[in-house]
Amino acid sequence: VQLQASGGGLVQAGGSLRLSCAASGRTFSNYALGWFRQAPGKEREFVAGINSSAGSTLYADSVKGRFTISRDNAKNTVYLQMNTLKPEDTAVYYCAARHSRAMMVLGSTRMYSYWGQGTQVTVSS
Numbered sequence: 001v002q003l004q005a006s007g008g009g010l011v012q013a014g015g016s017l018r019l020s021c022a023a024s025g026r027t028f029s030n031y032a033l034g035w036f037r038q039a040p041g042k043e044r045e046f047v048a049g050i051n052s053s054a055g056s057t058l059y060a061d062s063v064k065g066r067f068t069i070s071r072d073n074a075k076n077t078v079y080l081q082m083n084t085l086k087p088e089d090t091a092v093y094y095c096a097a098r099h100s101r102a103m104m105v106l107g108s109t110r111m112y113s114y115w116g117q118g119t120q121v122t123v124s125s
Contacts, residue, residue: 001026001114005095008119011085015123019080021095021116028076029053032100034112035069035080037091037121044094046107048080051100058105063089085123092118 007019019035034049048069049058057069068081078095096112106112 001028001031001097003095003097003114003116005093005116005119008093008121010122010124013085013087013123013125015085016081016083017085017121019082019093019095019119019121021078021080023076023078023097026099029073030099030101031097031114032102032105033069033071033078034096034098034105034107035078036094036096036109036112037089038094038118039091042091044109046109047093049105049107050078051103051105053101053103056103056105058107060107082121085121087123087125090121090123092120094118 002025005021035047038044050069066084071078095116097114098112
């Protein structure tokens, strides 16, 4: 499956952005999806994930209550709505997919086989 992320940009602290990730090439509804981010000098970290049916989600503690992951299987797209952004949210954001119809959402980068190219999010203070 091919993934194309978009929607990043520069925003002031407290603002909002919505990232999108369009998928192509395989049956989208057979894949669990995740958003990860990587700041300069840091390891890539899990942000949010959603299972294939959208019946289960998982969030990193650092974004819980501020970010919302969702998916539209008819449009082959996963979204990350980011509210109340903070300067520490600045990073390159990646969407990722793993072939799974399980209910459980996994947060490890090792469990995702397919990755998009990343989109830069910069939050100014």
